[in-house]
Amino acid sequence: MTKKIAIAIDGPAAAGKSTVAKIVANKLSYIYIDTGAMYRAITLKALENSVDVNNEQELVEILETTSIKLVQSEEGQRVLLDDRDVTLDIRTSEVTNNVSYVAQHPKVREDMVARQQQLAEARGVVMDGRDIGTKVIPDAEVKIFLIASVEERAKRRHVENINKGFPSDLEQLKKEIEKRDLIDSEREASPLVKAEDAVEIDTTSLSIQDVADQILHQVQKILK
Numbered sequence: 001m002t003k004k005i006a007i008a009i010d011g012p013a014a015a016g017k018s019t020v021a022k023i024v025a026n027k028l029s030y031i032y033i034d035t036g037a038m039y040r041a042i043t044l045k046a047l048e049n050s051v052d053v054n055n056e057q058e059l060v061e062i063l064e065t066t067s068i069k070l071v072q073s074e075e076g077q078r079v080l081l082d083d084r085d086v087t088l089d090i091r092t093s094e095v096t097n098n099v100s101y102v103a104q105h106p107k108v109r110e111d112m113v114a115r116q117q118q119l120a121e122a123r124g125v126v127m128d129g130r131d132i133g134t135k136v137i138p139d140a141e142v143k144i145f146l147i148a149s150v151e152e153r154a155k156r157r158h159v160e161n162i163n164k165g166f167p168s169d170l171e172q173l174k175k176e177i178e179k180r181d182l183i184d185s186e187r188e189a190s191p192l193v194k195a196e197d198a199v200e201i202d203t204t205s206l207s208i209q210d211v212a213d214q215i216l217h218q219v220q221k222i223l224k
């Protein structure tokens, strides 16, 4: 039987993590796990229930009774929050602009990391986020850290919005991304940082396929 490994992909917002993670997972017939979607789901629930995103205790209390499932479907991964499909609802700018506040609480992270570690236990996973290589799967066989200039990342999100027919302001997007990166990088609990043994790929001028190929090359080195 072919050996199954864990692939950790971290990096700042819009570096291309989820796009390439899906391609890599597909190619290897692995499961893709979007940990950002899990933080977004609990943020959505907090906002819907008027829970203050700065109140760690209240957030932990709602987490205790919250189920978050990532299910594979023909249209891609769906996110179920207490069995309600919130795949689209977790992408609103309200959720995006609040998620980093929710994700900075140590006890919220503890709960999420435990859930994510359970999902990764069986290997055969590609997991993307901010702390996968450092905290969630520190013994992942392949660790990748994707970066790209903030201008390029804002442009990517802008194009994505326009293609979806959403209103979009490039300068505003750049500011929001910079702010989120700052909170994610400066928080005390498992901040966004490259794991010492991660391979860094600057995707600024690379195509999606180039990035996926570079990751698959790292995987082949382990599986050969």
Ligand code: CDP
Residues within 6 Å of the ligand: 012, 013, 014, 015, 018, 035, 036, 037, 039, 040, 099, 100, 101, 103, 128, 129, 130, 131, 132, 180, 184
């Ligand atoms: O896709 P995008 O880069 O916009 O973000 P995401 O992966 O959906 O993650 C949303 C937010 O969740 C991040 O900005 C972090 O605040 C938080 N997050 C985290 O703290 N740790 C993770 N492993 C994944 C996401």
Ligand code: CDP
Residues within 6 Å of the ligand: 011, 012, 013, 014, 015, 016, 017, 018, 019, 020, 156, 157, 160, 203, 206, 207, 208, 211
């Ligand atoms: O998951 P993360 O927030 O890191 O980024 P993403 O959602 O995978 O990628 C953001 C956007 O950049 C998507 O629309 C991708 O198609 C695009 N992208 C790109 O243009 N070139 C790359 N090398 C990677 C992603």
